[in-house]
Amino acid sequence: MSLLSTGVGLVSGLNYTALVAALTAPEQSQINTLQTQDQTFKTKATAVSGLNVQLLSLTTSATSLGTASNFNSLTVQNSDPGQLTVSTSTGATTGNYQFQSLRLAAAQQTISQGFANTNQQLVGAGTITLSTGGQLSTPTPLNVLNGGTGVQPGSIRITDRSGQSASIDLSNAYTVDDAVTAINSASGISVQASIEGGHLVLTDTSGQSTSNLSVTDGTLGGHTAEDLGINGSVATSKITGSTVYQATGAFTLTSLNDGNQIRLASGNQPELRIQLTDPGATTLDVDLNGATTLNDVVNDINNATNNSGKLTASIANGRIVLTDNTGGGGPNALSVAEINGSTVSHQLGLDTTASGNTLTGNSLVAGIDSVLLRNLRGGQGITQLGQISLTDRNGISAIVDLSGAQSLNDVLTAINGATDVFNTKLHLNATLDSAGTGIIVKDTSSATSGNLVIADVGGSTIAAQLGIAVNANQKSVGSGSLSLQSVNLATSLSTYGPNGTAVPNGQFRITDSTGQQSIVTVSNNVKTVGDLQQAIATATSNAVTLQLNATGDGFQLVDQAAGAGQLTVADLGGTTAAKLHILGTGTTGGDGKSQINSRLGTTITTTATDTLASLVTKINAANAGVTASIINDGSTFSPNRLLLTSTQTGAAGNFTISDGGLGLGFSTQTAGQDALLKVGSSASASTFIRSSSTNQFNSVFTGLDVDLNAVGTSAAQVSVVTDTSKITGLISALVSSYNSTITQLGTNLNYNTSTKKQGTLGGDGAVLQLSNVLPSLVTNTISGPADSSIQSLTALGISLNQDGTLTLDSAALSQQISDNPSDVSSFFLDSTNGFAAKLKNTLNSYTDTANGLLTQDAKGYTDSATSIEQRISSLQDQLLSRQEALFTKFIHLETLLSNLRSQQTALASILGTSTNSSGNSSSGSSSSSSGGATAIGAAGTGTT
Numbered sequence: 001m002s003l004l005s006t007g008v009g010l011v012s013g014l015n016y017t018a019l020v021a022a023l024t025a026p027e028q029s030q031i032n033t034l035q036t037q038d039q040t041f042k043t044k045a046t047a048v049s050g051l052n053v054q055l056l057s058l059t060t061s062a063t064s065l066g067t068a069s070n071f072n073s074l075t076v077q078n079s080d081p082g083q084l085t086v087s088t089s090t091g092a093t094t095g096n097y098q099f100q101s102l103r104l105a106a107a108q109q110t111i112s113q114g115f116a117n118t119n120q121q122l123v124g125a126g127t128i129t130l131s132t133g134g135q136l137s138t139p140t141p142l143n144v145l146n147g148g149t150g151v152q153p154g155s156i157r158i159t160d161r162s163g164q165s166a167s168i169d170l171s172n173a174y175t176v177d178d179a180v181t182a183i184n185s186a187s188g189i190s191v192q193a194s195i196e197g198g199h200l201v202l203t204d205t206s207g208q209s210t211s212n213l214s215v216t217d218g219t220l221g222g223h224t225a226e227d228l229g230i231n232g233s234v235a236t237s238k239i240t241g242s243t244v245y246q247a248t249g250a251f252t253l254t255s256l257n258d259g260n261q262i263r264l265a266s267g268n269q270p271e272l273r274i275q276l277t278d279p280g281a282t283t284l285d286v287d288l289n290g291a292t293t294l295n296d297v298v299n300d301i302n303n304a305t306n307n308s309g310k311l312t313a314s315i316a317n318g319r320i321v322l323t324d325n326t327g328g329g330g331p332n333a334l335s336v337a338e339i340n341g342s343t344v345s346h347q348l349g350l351d352t353t354a355s356g357n358t359l360t361g362n363s364l365v366a367g368i369d370s371v372l373l374r375n376l377r378g379g380q381g382i383t384q385l386g387q388i389s390l391t392d393r394n395g396i397s398a399i400v401d402l403s404g405a406q407s408l409n410d411v412l413t414a415i416n417g418a419t420d421v422f423n424t425k426l427h428l429n430a431t432l433d434s435a436g437t438g439i440i441v442k443d444t445s446s447a448t449s450g451n452l453v454i455a456d457v458g459g460s461t462i463a464a465q466l467g468i469a470v471n472a473n474q475k476s477v478g479s480g481s482l483s484l485q486s487v488n489l490a491t492s493l494s495t496y497g498p499n500g501t502a503v504p505n506g507q508f509r510i511t512d513s514t515g516q517q518s519i520v521t522v523s524n525n526v527k528t529v530g531d532l533q534q535a536i537a538t539a540t541s542n543a544v545t546l547q548l549n550a551t552g553d554g555f556q557l558v559d560q561a562a563g564a565g566q567l568t569v570a571d572l573g574g575t576t577a578a579k580l581h582i583l584g585t586g587t588t589g590g591d592g593k594s595q596i597n598s599r600l601g602t603t604i605t606t607t608a609t610d611t612l613a614s615l616v617t618k619i620n621a622a623n624a625g626v627t628a629s630i631i632n633d634g635s636t637f638s639p640n641r642l643l644l645t646s647t648q649t650g651a652a653g654n655f656t657i658s659d660g661g662l663g664l665g666f667s668t669q670t671a672g673q674d675a676l677l678k679v680g681s682s683a684s685a686s687t688f689i690r691s692s693s694t695n696q697f698n699s700v701f702t703g704l705d706v707d708l709n710a711v712g713t714s715a716a717q718v719s720v721v722t723d724t725s726k727i728t729g730l731i732s733a734l735v736s737s738y739n740s741t742i743t744q745l746g747t748n749l750n751y752n753t754s755t756k757k758q759g760t761l762g763g764d765g766a767v768l769q770l771s772n773v774l775p776s777l778v779t780n781t782i783s784g785p786a787d788s789s790i791q792s793l794t795a796l797g798i799s800l801n802q803d804g805t806l807t808l809d810s811a812a813l814s815q816q817i818s819d820n821p822s823d824v825s826s827f828f829l830d831s832t833n834g835f836a837a838k839l840k841n842t843l844n845s846y847t848d849t850a851n852g853l854l855t856q857d858a859k860g861y862t863d864s865a866t867s868i869e870q871r872i873s874s875l876q877d878q879l880l881s882r883q884e885a886l887f888t889k890f891i892h893l894e895t896l897l898s899n900l901r902s903q904q905t906a907l908a909s910i911l912g913t914s915t916n917s918s919g920n921s922s923s924g925s926s927s928s929s930s931g932g933a934t935a936i937g938a939a940g941t942g943t944t
Contacts, residue, residue, distance in 0.1 A: 009890065011897040016890040020883050027879045031872055038868040045861035047748050047760040051767065052847050052854045054741050059843045061734040066836030070730060071825040075723040080716035084677075085707040092703030094722060098715040100678040101708040102172050105649040105695050108672035110657060111631075113665030114638030118613045118630055125608040127660040128615075130624040130644075131553055131601025132500075133486035134437045134656050136408055139175035140245060140368045143688070144255075147248035151179075151227035153678075153687045155218025160189045161237060162206040167218045174676050174689045176200070176245075176368050179228065196413050197367040198245040198318070200230050204237040213239055222685065246318030247364035249295035256294070256364045257347045258375045261490030263530050264289055265340035272344055274301070275335045276310060277357060278326035284311060288344065294320070294364070297348065318364055320348060324357040334359050343489050343530065346374070363406040370409035371484055377465060378552035379485035386460025392427040393447035393475070396420050402462050408439070408482075411466070415441060434667065437656055438479040441468055452477060481658070485552035487600060489530030493522070496529070496600070497579040499625045499647070506574030508583075510536070512543045513563030513594050522576050529555055532580075554599035557582055558589070567594040606662070612642055619644070626655060643669075650674045650693025675708050681715070724817045727824065732808060735798060738778065739805040745771045746804070766853040770846055775804055777842055783833045789820050790827040793835070 007017030021028070064070055074094065076086045083101050115121045143150035153171040166186040173179045176195060183193040183202070190206035191213070204213045214233035217225045225231035229241035253262050265271045270285035284304045291297050294315055301313035301322070312323045324334045334354035336345050345351045349362035366372045374381035385405055391397040398418040405411055415430040427445035432438070443452050453471045456463045463469040467479035487496075493503040503522065510518045518540040526535050533546040536557070543561040548554075559567040567586035569577050577583040586594040602624035606615060612630060619628035626644045633639050642664070646653035654672040675695045680687030690697055695708040704720065748761035749771060761767045779800055781791045790796060797812025817824050828836045846854045 009894045009897075011894045011901060014890070016887065019890070020886045023886060024879055024882055027875060027882070031875050031879065034868050034872045034875070038865050038872065041861045041865035041868065043760055044764070045858050045865065048764075048767070048854050048858040048861060051741075051744055051748065051761075051770075052852075052858065054737075054744050055843050055847045055854065058734070058737045058741050059840055059847060061730065061737045062836050062840040062843060064730050065734060065828045066834065066840060068825070068829055070726060071722075071821075071829065073723040073726040074720050075725070077719040077721060078716060079718070080712060081709075083708075083710055083712035083716050085709060086718050086720075087705050087707075088720060089699075089703045089705060092701075092720060094720050095701075097701070097704070097718040097720070098679070098681055099700075099706055099718055100172075100715040101710060101712045102174070102676035102678050102689065103673065104708055104711060105675040105693060106670055106673045107646040107649045108654050108668065109646075109670040110644045110655075110666050110668050112642035113663075114633065114635055115612045115640040115642075116638050118640050119611050121611060122608065123606050123610045123612060123615050123664070124662050125610075126606055126662045128604045128606065128619075128662065128664075129599075129601050129658045129660065130604070130619075130622075130626060130655055131599065131658075132625065132653075132655050133553055133600065134481060134484050135654065136371050136432055136436060136438070136482060136484060137369045138651070139177045141175055141691070142173060142179065145176070145244040146227060148250045149227075150688075152222040152224055152685055153220075153680075153689075154222035154224035155220040156225040156228070156230075157216045157218045158183065158186070158189055158191055158202070159211060159214045160191050160206045160208075161204045161211055161213050162190065162208040163211040164189050164206070169218070169220070170224055171220060171687070172678060172689075174691065195368045195409065196240070197370075197407065197409060198243040198365075199368075200228055200241040200244075202230055202239040202241070209235075213237060215239060243317075245365070245368050247294060247315065248318075249293060249298065249315050251294050251364070252292055253294070253297070253347075257349075258366065258371050258484065260347060260375060260379075260485055260488050261492070261528075262288075262347045263341075263343040263488070263490035263528060265342040269340040271338065271340065271342035272301075272350075273337045273339045274304075274311060274322065275332045275337070276326050277324050277328040277330045277332060277334050278310070279330045281330050281332050282306070282310060282326065285339065288342075316360075320350060320361040320364070322350070322354075322359040322361075324354075324359075326357075328357055341530070341534070347490075366407035367409055370407040372407055373405060373411070375485045375552070376408070376482045378483045378550040379488060379548060380550070382462050382465050384459050384461040386462065387457035388460060388463045389453065389455050389457050390415065390418050390426055390428060391451070391453035392445050393443045393450035393452055393473075394427060394445045395447075395450050396424055396426050397453075398426055399457060402460070405462070411462070412439065433478055435481070435656055437481040437484070439466065439468065439482070440476055440478040442476040449473065481551070481656075483550060483552040485548075487529065487552065487554050488548060489528065489533060491529045493527060493529070493532065493580075498581075498602075498623055501579070503579045504574060504576055506576035507572040508574075508577035508580075509570045509572055510540055510544050510557070511565075511568045511570075512540065512561040513559045513565045513567060514543075514561045515563065515565060516540075516543060516561065518543070519572070549597055549599065551599060553601055554581065554597065556598060557586070557596045559586065559594040565594070567596055569596060612640060615642065625653070646672055648672075648693065649695075652693050677706060677708065678715070722821060724814065724821075727817055728810065728813060731796065731798075731813060732810070735806045735808045738774070741774065742804045745774075764857065766846070766857045769853070773842060775800065777839060778806065782827060782830075782835050782838070788823045788826055790816065790823045796824070796827075 008015050074088045074092055076088060078086055084099055086099065145151055155167055155169045155171065157165060157167050159165040166189045168182050168186050170179050170182055173182060180193045180195065183191065190204060192203050192205055194201050194203070202213065202215065212233040212235050215225050215230045217223055217231065229244040230239055232239060247256060268287065268289045270287045272286040272288070274284045274286065276282040276284065284307055286301050286304045288297060288300050291300055298313045298315060301311065310326050312325060314321050322334065334357060336350040336359065338345050349364050350359070352359065352362055362374065363372065385403045387399055387401050387403070389397065389399050398420050400414045400418050402411060402414055405414070412430045415428055418426045418428065420426065427443055428441055429444050430439060430441045433440045441454060451471055451473050452475065454463050454468050454477065455471065456469065466482065468477050470477040495502065497503045505522050505524065507519055507521050510520060520536055520539045522532065522535065526532055536544055536546050544567065545558050545560055546555050547558055549556045557567060557569070569582045569584065571577045571583060581598040582596050584596065586596040589595045602622050604618050604622050616628040616630060619626065625647050627647060629643050631641050631643050633641055644657065646655055649672065651672050651674050657666050659666060674691040674693055677690045677697050677700065678687065679690065679700060690700065697706045700706050745767065747759060749759045749767060751758050778793055796816055797809030799807050801807055828834050831837055844852070846852050849855060
């Protein structure tokens with residue numbers, strides 16, 4: 001048990017805590033003094049750090065004012081934000097612009113016939129194919145006419161043969177179709193516009209001959225009529241315009257041949273071998289690698305090794321013409337062949353027969369709004385051009401010569417213009433069908449008994465191969481889909497996956513009909529369908545081949561192993577085969593061989609139990625680029641319709657649908673269309689129209705983006721101007737940050753008369769220096785350009801107050817920014833003498849994390865505090881040791897006192913026992929007591 005309780009001795013009653021405190025008071029006093037010093041240093045370090053933070057804020061302002069882009073900040077002033085939104089990005093410059101939203105982007109919507117209900121009425125068993133491409137007519141933009149120089153926006157004036165005139169505004173026309181529609185919609189004149197090949201045709205329908213049929217440019221100025229090829233005046237009922245659309249040297253290779261790509265040879269090898277007619281049988285190998293335009297192709301042929309003028313390539317009437325200059329006399333005819341696995345001659349129209357020393361290629365483009373005959377039937381084309389005979393149901397007949405036809409439009413125009421030997425026009429109308437993938441020829445007579453007859457003459461195969469050969473008592477004949485080729489061996493795998501996505505690298509296993517397995521690897525080197533063809537042939541040793549399909553929208557794998565099984569394809573850990581649309585088991589084709597068909601389209605199989613509702617589920621699960629839903633049109637009978645909507649807006653999202661004979665009655669409600677934005681004034685030569693599959697137009701001009709909100713009736717006036725508010729805001733932020741710094745400096749330095757105390761950093765050299773440097777910096781003149789109107793902050797409306805803070809005159813600043821923007825920017829931005837650089841350099845000398853004066857200052861205070869804390873810790877350890885030693889001594893003292901008291905108590909006890917015994921034997925208490933006292937005294941003072 002301790003002999004101390006709350007620092008007080010239990011025996012002595014002494015307050016040892018107080019005694020120890022008194023004995024160690026000098027040491028504690030020293031510690032207290034050091035702790036006060038420690039706190040002072042910490043307070044100073046905190047104050048310096050706080051000041052450092054404030055200076056960093058001021059540095060941020062200096063940095064912003066030293067950044068050129070902040071002085072080039074722009075803002076957009078838009079007169080019609082409801083029509084369009086204009087925003088700026090990197091690279092934008094000030095200027096005035098005119099933008100008009102002509103059309104918003106739309107997604108194709110196709111609707112079926114009505115169904116009585118959605119869950120009971122059956123759709124039927126069959127297949128529905130959804131696909132992109134295959135359209136036989138796409139609107140031709142005006143900007144591709146005339147070799148890419150386009151058509152100047154403006155107006156034209158047409159006068160018909162009755163003398164009536166109309167001015168037609170074509171300034172908002174984007175395609176040739178737009179121009180044709182505008183002409184045909186014009187009131188007051190009897191003129192119809194149509195398209196034939198690469199030119200426009202105007203036909204007077206007034207039936208009069210009072211004046212010439214004429215076309216001139218309108219009041220908007222420019223040369224629109226001339227660019228359209230229809231300016232002129234004729235004393236007949238028809239103006240046949242000049243050819244304004246045919247291939248020229250400027251055409252890119254990707255824009256030729258209905259967009260079908262050219263497959264070059266691998267490894268920079270030559271693609272073409274041209275056989276000349278000279279006695280030496282010269283051949284020229286032509287390397288087209290690197291060619292992007294027709295001019296490049298011509299140059300590559302003319303510059304081929306060993307040519308030296310023996311062969312001349314040129315472009316004439318939209319075709320490549322090869323002229324052999326060797327003089328002939330050799331064993332060979334002039335011809336062109338493909339070498340090294342390329343597929344070039346067909347795409348360049350050179351797969352034709354020469355006439356003497358000249359080989360004139362086929363047309364490279366089909367003309368306005370049409371396609372080339374050679375790309376129909378999946379790229380097989382028409383094998384034999386020639387004549388066809390036509391007979392309408394009135395019995396009027398004609399022979400039409402199509403031996404020179406190059407485009408589908410050539411065929412349609414010839415049928416529509418057919419006349420008999422008496423120049424009587426046949427009652428036939430040939431147009432594209434409603435799906436746009438085939439043609440239909442209708443008898444327009446009122447006859448009901450005669451046969452409609454369309455037949456090939458001689459060796460011609462046109463009518464049969466176009467699917468319009470007929471001899472029957474019917475009003476029309478349709479071709480069905482003509483299978484326009486959109487996939488060839490040059491088609492990139494980067495867009496062959498579902499909905500235009502890339503086919504991923506990976507491996508798949510092919511098992512042929514004999515059970516032989518082969519692994520095909522699709523790597524970065526397999527870039528095209530042709531590359532895939534070679535990879536499959538190599539892997540299977542030609543037991544399985546890849547062939548382009550007959551529908552023109554893909555390819556098929558064909559088993560050549562002649563086994564009893566079916567061809568199968570399985571992915572090996574990836575999705576390559578699935579994305580190539582070849583995953584699964586083949587079926588037996590008409591040739592008896594197992595095959596797997598890959599199409600860009602998606603085929604959906606319906607069963608006998610499928611309803612409208614289940615069909616919606618299947619279509620949406622197929623990820624075919626459309627979404628399916630059911631709408632109710634409110635009809636009394638069969639109100640439920642299947643609505644298919646493209647997932648992509650714009651013309652690129654257009655799709656075709658074949659119901660495989662299910663009779664679902666699909667019709668297009670809304671065609672997918674691109675958004676149109678007109679840039680510039682109506683009649684300016686610099687005006688142009690841009691299209692976009694969405695309503696967003698990026699970089700219409702550098703750094704200027706436009707988003708369409710609604711169709712506009714007139715152009716929005718847009719100004720991109722310097723955003724002076726940003727500069728004003730930055731300078732205002734500088735003044736505010738500077739004033740906060742000055743206030744903080746004053747608080748840390750100045751003597752407080754209320755508390756009678758010096759500021760926390762009073763006497764600090766670095767801080768005192770800073771308090772003098774900053775006011776000097778903001779009041780000094782900057783050595784800028786001599787002719788600059790701004791040499792100091794004062795010129796910007798910034799004045800120094802008596803307390804050292806700044807005051808900003810915003811009106812004066814705005815005036816300077818408006819009147820002298822370059823002087824304002826120069827004052828701040830000059831890298832040597834600019835205010836921003838000087839201020840930043842000054843502040844950095846104080847705040848630099850390594851050598852800044854305030855950084856070093858704070859470090860000194862912190863180091864001092866750390867040193868003192870170490871000394872305090874040492875003294876506290878010593879004090880604790882001494883206190884413990886003193887308490888140990890006092891405890892010993894209490895122990896000694898306790899022992900003494902115990903001895904005293906024991907002695908007293910012994911003494912008390914002896915006295916009692918003597919008293920009991922005495923005869924009288926008085927004498928005994930007296931005698932005892934004497935004895936005790938003797939004992940207490942005796943010398944034992």
